[in-house]
Amino acid sequence: xxxxxxxxxxxxxxxxxxxxxxxxxxxxxxxxxxxxxxxxxxxxxxxxxxxxxxxxxxxxxxxxxxxxxxxxxxxxxxxxxxxxxxxxxxxxxxxxxxxxxxxxxxxxxxxxxxxxxxxxxxxxxxxxxxxxxxxxxxxxxxxxxxxxxxxxxxxxxxxxxxxxxxx
Amino acid sequence: xxxxxxxxxxxxxxxxxxxxxxxxxxxxxxxxxxxxxxxxxxxxxxxxxxxxxxxxxxxxxxxxxxxxxxxxxxxxxxxxxxxxxxxxxxxxxxxxxxxxxxxxxxxxxxxxxxxxxxxxxxxxxxxxxxxxxxxxxxxxxxxxxxxxxxxxxxxxxxxxxxxxxxxxxxxxxxxxxxxxxxxxxxxxxxxxxxxxxxxxxxxxxxxxxxxxxxxxxxxxxxxxxxxxxxxxxxxxxxxxxxxxxxxxxxxxxxxxxxxxxxxxxxxxxxxxxxxxxxxxxxxxxxxxxxxxxxxxxxxxxxxxxxxxxxxxxxxxxxxxxxxxxxxxxxxxxxxxxxxxxxxxxxxxxxxxxxxxxxxxxxxxxxxxxxxxxxxxxxxxxxxxxxxxxxxxxxxxxxxxxxxxxxxxxxxxxxxxxxxxxxxxxxxxxxxxxxxxxxxxxxxxxxxxxxxxxxxxxxxxxxxxxxxxxxxxxxxxxxxxxxxxxxxxxxxxxxxxxxxxxxxxxxxxxxxxxxxxxxxxxxxxxxxxxxxxxxxxxxxxxxxxxxxxxxxxxxxxxxxxxxxxxxxxxxxxxxxxxxxxxxxxxxxxxxxxxxxxxxxxxxxxxxxxxxxxxxxxxxxxxxxxxxxxxxxxxxxxxxxxxxxxxxxxxxxxxxxxxxxxxxxxxxxxxxxxxxxxxxxxxxxxxxxxxxxxxxxxxxxxxxxxxxxxxxxxxxxxxxxxxxxxxxxxxxxxxxxxx
Ligand code: SF4
Numbered sequence: 001x002x003x004x005x006x007x008x009x010x011x012x013x014x015x016x017x018x019x020x021x022x023x024x025x026x027x028x029x030x031x032x033x034x035x036x037x038x039x040x041x042x043x044x045x046x047x048x049x050x051x052x053x054x055x056x057x058x059x060x061x062x063x064x065x066x067x068x069x070x071x072x073x074x075x076x077x078x079x080x081x082x083x084x085x086x087x088x089x090x091x092x093x094x095x096x097x098x099x100x101x102x103x104x105x106x107x108x109x110x111x112x113x114x115x116x117x118x119x120x121x122x123x124x125x126x127x128x129x130x131x132x133x134x135x136x137x138x139x140x141x142x143x144x145x146x147x148x149x150x151x152x153x154x155x156x157x158x159x160x161x162x163x164x165x166x167x
Numbered sequence: 168x169x170x171x172x173x174x175x176x177x178x179x180x181x182x183x184x185x186x187x188x189x190x191x192x193x194x195x196x197x198x199x200x201x202x203x204x205x206x207x208x209x210x211x212x213x214x215x216x217x218x219x220x221x222x223x224x225x226x227x228x229x230x231x232x233x234x235x236x237x238x239x240x241x242x243x244x245x246x247x248x249x250x251x252x253x254x255x256x257x258x259x260x261x262x263x264x265x266x267x268x269x270x271x272x273x274x275x276x277x278x279x280x281x282x283x284x285x286x287x288x289x290x291x292x293x294x295x296x297x298x299x300x301x302x303x304x305x306x307x308x309x310x311x312x313x314x315x316x317x318x319x320x321x322x323x324x325x326x327x328x329x330x331x332x333x334x335x336x337x338x339x340x341x342x343x344x345x346x347x348x349x350x351x352x353x354x355x356x357x358x359x360x361x362x363x364x365x366x367x368x369x370x371x372x373x374x375x376x377x378x379x380x381x382x383x384x385x386x387x388x389x390x391x392x393x394x395x396x397x398x399x400x401x402x403x404x405x406x407x408x409x410x411x412x413x414x415x416x417x418x419x420x421x422x423x424x425x426x427x428x429x430x431x432x433x434x435x436x437x438x439x440x441x442x443x444x445x446x447x448x449x450x451x452x453x454x455x456x457x458x459x460x461x462x463x464x465x466x467x468x469x470x471x472x473x474x475x476x477x478x479x480x481x482x483x484x485x486x487x488x489x490x491x492x493x494x495x496x497x498x499x500x501x502x503x504x505x506x507x508x509x510x511x512x513x514x515x516x517x518x519x520x521x522x523x524x525x526x527x528x529x530x531x532x533x534x535x536x537x538x539x540x541x542x543x544x545x546x547x548x549x550x551x552x553x554x555x556x557x558x559x560x561x562x563x564x565x566x567x568x569x570x571x572x573x574x575x576x577x578x579x580x581x582x583x584x585x586x587x588x589x590x591x592x593x594x595x596x597x598x599x600x601x602x603x604x605x606x607x608x609x610x611x612x613x614x615x616x617x618x619x620x621x622x623x624x625x626x627x628x629x630x631x632x633x634x635x636x637x638x639x640x641x642x643x644x645x646x647x648x649x650x651x652x653x654x655x656x657x658x659x660x661x662x663x664x665x666x667x668x669x670x671x672x673x674x675x676x677x678x679x680x681x682x683x684x685x686x687x688x689x690x691x692x693x694x695x696x697x698x699x700x701x702x703x704x705x706x707x708x709x710x711x712x713x714x715x716x717x718x719x720x721x722x723x724x725x726x727x728x729x730x731x732x733x734x735x736x737x738x739x740x741x742x743x744x745x746x747x748x749x750x751x752x753x754x755x756x757x758x759x760x761x762x763x764x765x766x767x768x769x770x771x772x773x774x775x776x777x778x779x780x781x782x783x784x785x786x787x788x789x790x791x792x793x794x795x796x797x798x799x800x801x802x803x804x805x806x807x808x809x810x811x812x813x814x815x816x817x818x819x820x821x822x823x824x825x826x827x828x829x830x831x832x833x834x835x836x837x838x839x840x841x842x843x844x845x846x847x848x849x850x851x852x853x854x855x856x857x858x859x860x861x862x863x864x865x866x867x868x869x870x871x872x873x874x875x876x877x878x879x880x881x882x883x884x885x886x887x888x889x890x891x892x893x894x895x896x897x898x899x900x901x902x903x904x
Contacts, residue, residue, distance in 0.1 A: 061361075062452035081431050090458035094394050094444040098387055120416040123437065127377045127412050133243075133439035134379070137419070139431050142387035146302035146318065147345040147352075148325025154301060154349055155356065156387025156433075 005079045006164070009112045012082030016140040019161040022109070025049050028165065032071065035161045036104055039063070042071035043091040045106055047165055059096065070100040070157070075132070077112035077162065078119050081139055084162060085119060088134035097138070103157040105138070109164045175847040182508045183854055186314065186322035190505035193321045198496040198834070200428015201548065208424065218417040219552045222487035225409045226477060232375040232408045233468065240378040244441050245464035249405065252471050253283035260285055260367075260400055261292055263465055267398050269294055269364035273356075275382070275389035276300040277369025278490060279469055280402045281313065282513040282526060285367075297359045299388040301352050308335055314506035316492040316515060317426045322505050356388065361449035366392035370403040371489065372418060373466070376411040377439055380466075383422050385433040395447045398463045399440050405468045406486040412437075418489060421550040425491040440464035476525040481561040485521030487551045494518050494545035494555050499835035499855045500538050509538045517545040521558040524565070533566040537848070540839030541711050542806035543748065557753070563713025567594060593845065594712035634849040647676045647683035651699035656691070663696030664785070667776070668732045672743040673704045674878040682893070685900035686742055686773050692901050693777065693785040698737070702728040705746040710753060711841060722749075722757035726766055739770040742894065744808035744876050747772050751811060772808060773896050774817040774876070781823065790899045792824045798870040799827040801863045802895065803884065805877030806835045817876065817895050824899060829871065831862045836875070838883035852883070860887040874898060 013020045023031040028049045041063055042055040055071055056063055064070075072093045074084035084105040088094045097103045113119055119137070127133050142156030152158045205211050225232060237247040250256035264272060272294055274280065286296045286307075298307045302320035306313060309331050313319030320328070325345055332342050332351060342348050360366075368389050372381040380401055382389045393399050409415070415437070423429040441462035448454075476482040495501045495516025498509070506515025511523030511531040517539060524532035539559040546554060648671050660666060667690055675683040683699070690697050706721025729739060741747040751767045758766070771779065781787055800821055804814035814830070821828045837855025842848050863873060863884075873892035875881050884892040 058455040060453050060455050061447050061449045064447065064456070065449075065452075083431065088394075088438070088442045088444045090443045090445065092445050092456050092458075094390065094442070095447050095456065098390055098394075116416050116420050120413050120419075123415075124412045127379055127437070127439060132443075133377065134442045134444075135437050136390065137431070137435040137437070138433065139435075140433055143385045143433050144301050144349055145427075146300075146305065146320055147328060147348040149345040151346050151349040153353065154386035154388070155299070155353055155391055 009079035036069040040069040041067040070096040074105040074107040080115040083139040087132035204424040236375040257288040273363040382436040425493040493548040497548040634846040685897040689900035692789040744805040748807035778816040801871035803875040836883040838879040
């Protein structure tokens with residue numbers, strides 16, 4: 001992936017006040033330990049890294065309720081918006097990314113695409129004949145301005161952190 | 168003032184007082200956000216074109232797409248139900264709920280469910296229905312109706328919401344800040360979602376190829392409502408179906424920017440139900456969540472008048488609407504009074520007329536249709552390029568045909584119109600203003616004197632609803648056409664660089680004659696051979712009153728009168744921007760395509776024309792620059808001139824001549840033709856105008872010379888400001904020698 005795209009992704013995340021960190025596969029565990037808090041829940045990552053033991057990957061509803069961090073994989077990063085694409089999975093990527101106060105999205109640096117057109121080039125075939133048929137384009141934390149000013153964490157996470165995996 | 172006018176005025180005044188402030192600051196914030204956000208988008212125009220094309224195609228092929236979608240969703244394991252009307256849809260939803268033994272439904276706002284009033288229906292069946300969008304929940308608690316398409320509680324202030332929550336829920340600690348209110352709502356609603364049996368959402372778009380539902384939200388509750396309970400019911404109008412997943416892209420990039428000015432909302436959910444996610448059963452908190460394949464999905468597609476709209480050449484465009492609210496936020500009247508006045512049963516703002524006319528009927532649309540002044544500021548704002556003012560005009564025409572009249576004799580002599588019976592007297596009066604003006608000129612100054620007497624003002628007020636607080640235009644005895652005829656051209660055709668026909672619009676010809684004379688002098692100073700022929704009026708006045716047949720007649724007459732000049736290679740120069748806008752836009756509906764094209768291409772706004780002459784080598788010194796002690800210029804561009812992208816020419820000409828120009832950035836002066844004259848709207852018109860007044864009364868602007876391009880803007884500015892205002896051409900034109 002062109003460095004320009006990744007730089008743009010980082011700049012977009014900065015603008016959204018979303019934290020980001022790069023990690024090699026070796027560094028991944030310690031980076032995660034730095035950004036996440038326990039109790040943490042997660043879904044297995046489809047990458048060359050595994051989630052550490054302290055991340056509960058078979059959460060119950062009660063675990064979801066208590067967790068302060070949710071870790072899930074993102075299929076894509078979208079540089080121009082600072083969005084991450086979160087596929088719905090049978091392992092529960094949707095609730096895990098939604099209930100805890102902090103969502104940590106793990107995306108491969110090579111999966112960062114420049115913009116929406118490239119993202120939709122992925123969605124079309126993926127939804128029609130790929131592994132996933134649903135996904136969320138998530139951009140920053142959940143938010144509302146309905147109570148008079150912008151507040152994050154309306155129903156979903158109050159904060160988001162993106163870990164870019166440099167494989 | 169008649170009783171109904173007085174009631175309407177009172178209602179508007181009450182809304183201005185109680186909800187105006189909150190609506191004003193929120194819509195203006197959204198609108199500014201839209202300007203900022205779309206400016207960053209390189210491919211904005213291209214995205215709008217694509218969005219428009221996708222919608223045109225989808226509505227064209229709608230039955231076919233619905234079939235494809237039904238098949239897809241059934242293959243996915245869900246169900247599609249196409250409901251004829253509200254009752255049909257509600258029955259179906261109730262059936263699903265009964266089958267699931269549902270005690271509680273959690274909803275994420277869907278305008279369509281508001282349209283069919285499903286909450287009341289389900290509640291009557293003993294089901295608890297909880298709105299989970301924070302704004303929508305506030306309204307549910309307050310038992311109020313939405314006042315905006317995307318921000319339903321926009322009319323409520325933070326203080327008002329705090330009071331409501333504290334009174335209703337009596338929390339241990341008084342709630343005060345936006346954060347406290349949000350977190351309080353989040354906790355309460357989370358409990359509701361956890362115990363819900365059915366999640367109900369709307370759908371911003373549904374793709375036929377995959378059965379994917381796109382939900383554009385920021386709060387996260389739509390995701391929770393759709394994914395936590397086992398059963399998901401999505402309710403959407405049939406017009407939401409688009410062909411393929413890829414078609415979502417332009418909308419995803421446009422919808423948030425157009426509405427609230429966010430580049431993108433926090434979540435764009437692309438859910439292809441039944442989704443893979445495990446349900447989260449909080450009744451069984453200790454079993455790990457796992458997908459068990461028990462998910463159930465129902466898509467209820469609602470017709471409720473939409474298929475008829477699709478067959479209606481004029482209302483059809485309404486179906487392209489993606490409910491982004493840009494047309495509300497950009498609308499000066501909406502900014503002041505909000506959706507409780509400018510709205511119907513469900514929909515509000517500019518496009519609400521189209522929706523309500525199609526879904527509820529003309530009566531409902533008629534209650535607020537007049538709040539669209541046709542200023543056209545929404546035309547540029549709409550991401551699918553709907554000609555919203557045209558829809559409003561067409562609906563106005565249809566409403567007109569159903570009203571009755573007792574005072575017709577009063578204006579009959581003045582109304583040589585093509586309207587069948589039924590057009591409201593006030594509308595016929597304003598719609599035939601060209602005749603009123605000729606009679607006025609012929610009888611001036613007597614007519615001015617008579618019009619200003621108490622008796623006539625009272626009569627005008629009681630029968631025609633002309634507000635007595637508004638100054639009437641004062642007619643000149645000598646019209647511009649007469650003046651020019653006796654004066655003659657000062658640049659002969661043989662020595663002229665160009666030949667132009669100055670179009671004598673009704674106001675310039677009869678009332679604001681001086682600006683016409685100034686235009687003649689400015690054109691001649693730059694070497695143009697000018698003619699001012701006696702031609703019919705453009706039809707703008709009847710058009711604004713929704714008198715389409717009359718407007719169309721004017722269009723044909725005027726084109727016939729100008730065609731010869733255009734054939735002879737003469738340019739048509741227009742002083743009144745709203746008339747030029749007619750030639751460019753509305754005439755497309757009235758004239759043969761070739762005629763429309765020739766007139767539109769051959770016509771110029773006067774300052775645009777001067778700009779062109781200067782750019783092509785005319786001598787700027789022939790025009791008048793600022794005097795040494797010039798206080799600078801405060802300029803208000805007419806709304807239609809801005810929509811057509813013409814405002815910049817005036818700024819450029821003034822700037823080139825050395826004037827220091829400050830331009831107002833308010834959307835509209837609040838007058839827009841006859842609007843501010845009508846007693847029921849006078850106060851709203853002044854409220855909208857107050858923003859323009861404020862911009863021209865700051866330390867920086869209050870000494871500047873005020874100029875404006877449109878007649879109505881000039882009239883409004885004269886009533887708002889102590890100092891007089893003029894057309895910019897009057898500033899730059901040399902004196903008569
Ligand atoms: S008419 Fe256009 S601007 Fe208005 S809500 Fe619909 S899409 Fe948006």
